Amino acid sequence: MEEKKDILSLDKFSTDEIYDFLKQTDSFAEILKRDVKKVPALRGKTIINLFFESSTRTKVSFEIAAKRLSADLINFSVSSSSLKKGESEIDTLKTINSMKIDLVIIRHCDSGYVNYLAKNIDASVINAGDGKHEHPTQALLDLYTIYKNFQVLDGLKVAIVGDILNSRVARSDIKLFSKMGMNVTVVAPSMLLPENFGFFDVKITDNIDKVISEVDVLYMLRMQFERQDRKFYPSIREYNKFLSLNCERMSVMKKDSIVMHPGPVNRDIEISNEIMEMSESDKNRIKINTQITNGVAVRMALLYYALG
Amino acid sequence: MEEKKDILSLDKFSTDEIYDFLKQTDSFAEILKRDVKKVPALRGKTIINLFFESSTRTKVSFEIAAKRLSADLINFSVSSSSLKKGESEIDTLKTINSMKIDLVIIRHCDSGYVNYLAKNIDASVINAGDGKHEHPTQALLDLYTIYKNFQVLDGLKVAIVGDILNSRVARSDIKLFSKMGMNVTVVAPSMLLPENFGFFDVKITDNIDKVISEVDVLYMLRMQFERQDRKFYPSIREYNKFLSLNCERMSVMKKDSIVMHPGPVNRDIEISNEIMEMSESDKNRIKINTQITNGVAVRMALLYYALG
């Protein structure tokens, strides 16, 4: 049997393979501009959306991606499942696997748990976010958004700002951006950094004003209140003082720089309401909606890689 | 860019355009009598069912309509969404919009709010019921049901009975039926009428017995207990005395008159259990199930109008 093609993180892919994903995404992004946005690439394939943690955009983004490739996608809602009957998660997954489905998209609240689940089934697995660990499809859509804007990646300056500690997006983005030759600075006070953060070879500062005028990409992280066991950051006032994006700060950014956020934005925390309410034309450097649009094309490329 | 085709209410459509909808519905109703009830009219189109308020029949009716036109329909359940994470409804909608879907079907509990949402996105919007305001697809299926029964609309006498105050069906039906030349009488005590009801140019009475022998169409509204802030109507006994349909009252109706209800019926409140339990052949003048059947064809026609 051919080895199954899991996408649990992007670590195992070379820079060439990452560029191949970006090119493949380009071709699917073209399809999404057509009137009929559907191709028969994965007709007859069955995909399960297995979300042990609630989600809006990622789950629907995968569902749209799957249907545009003509795959059959089945949402497996855990709350309405047999888990109430005391069935273990691994038995749930083995049950799904026994139904001979082709791929399972899994989100789980425990860091690293998706790796464990993937080892125990025959179907391919795509990690749609596991705890504070990895979120590879988000990292690739972020990279694609940057790539489409600048046409190059090598040498770009990126600041990733905010709640690094609780963010799987930060972890996956830092690794991928660094691999592709970008210079990554992390902006966070020590209380929003993991203890073993020296593992990542990036610059660290605790004040957005120290880097904002130099960066090409300002990546604002969502404050993950729901993943914080206790309140790590003293106050919103302090957050706004050192970490938030507002119009005043945006005015010192380079003219061709862009702003990104994985969404949903906590308005007036990571990004001011004033910026969020700007007209579409004024905020064309704010790439939040572009990231979402690109997410569908990126996920089509990854589904096609795993099953095509 | 061509203007997008929203259906927020039927006010903007001329009587000719309404007749066009009825004819289009006829052609889809024919398809639904076939063994294979599916046409490729909307293949490759992506539709989102976005219900901020729970629903059975309308949501499933739209899902069936979309699938019979070969569109991809994605149910977006709000309770399992990021709204828990503090994402605002408008940001949810903009996220969906950024995924380049073609149409969003929205139900919302706030009157007029669907209009606001529609203004903020590129995708077409169909209003599947907003608060006490509008329910255009219900109004059109009601009209189609009447049209199919009488072959004419102009001059028909209709009584709309019950909880006008809390009913978006009443509001949309009154406007549409009047526009198409029908004579509308509203049967409700003042406490079940809105304060500004003089806006509608219809006759008003407070006792079903004053009109029941003359009407061609008796339209019984659902008592919207769940939308009443307090108990507006004194008692079920009083409701039965002035507003309910029972066998005795049905016996004085014209022989070719029909009875309608948007469903689900509160048995022994709006309509007696005795009538609901009549055999199908005896109650062929009760059009409740016909309305549901017609709803699928009407929604196919409206989806086709918006996207075809």
Add this chain to the structure above:
Amino acid sequence: MEEKKDILSLDKFSTDEIYDFLKQTDSFAEILKRDVKKVPALRGKTIINLFFESSTRTKVSFEIAAKRLSADLINFSVSSSSLKKGESEIDTLKTINSMKIDLVIIRHCDSGYVNYLAKNIDASVINAGDGKHEHPTQALLDLYTIYKNFQVLDGLKVAIVGDILNSRVARSDIKLFSKMGMNVTVVAPSMLLPENFGFFDVKITDNIDKVISEVDVLYMLRMQFERQDRKFYPSIREYNKFLSLNCERMSVMKKDSIVMHPGPVNRDIEISNEIMEMSESDKNRIKINTQITNGVAVRMALLYYALG
């Protein structure tokens, strides 16, 4: 009108007809081994999954079966439905029926209630489990699993072990296995047997050790804690003493015998964790995952029978 083809139980089918189902299942099982596991057999047919009781494997199994036959399947989640608005279950079903769908798959917690519902609608009905009464699709997939293993049915010795009282699987399996010429022994203490159990013409014993060395098929039932009004069985220790399967007991079974369970297994109650954790190759006589795989093919055969 042709009579509609319900599958409420398997009682009405002759042994020849049951063998026809097994052959039909074989042909669909072949399709499931292909790379593209989809055929257009039920294109344009609309199927509703109507589960009044929560479920994992049966609901998803039917959804996969329907999609592999190219039918449109709509999940009707009861908790998110109008039942909250006081609509009765029969009115819900009549509403669905009025939308001219082709088949409804129903699971309900009341024994026999699916029969009542089926009588009241035009669409075909498949019983996906009703209370403690019947579970015909499970019985057929169990039979198919046995048939594929032994190539014969007549004369096989089967023991069905555990919570007979609360198990619709037991009821449907006992009847079907007996009809097909198998010798069925039930292993349960009197407190886990129904009062009228003399109705079934099977042997009864209260200790798994009295039969385990002789059987070809050891069918372990799930302990239905959630369907017990009170605690019928004294203790897990006593269950393990008389009814559980562990490695020691498995060692006395015939070499070519098999173990089955409808899932999900309560580990260390019906079957020991040690057996469940055996490597796949070691436990090829444990047919639990095979049953799940066969379930999809069996349900394709039954959907095709009802609608093809």
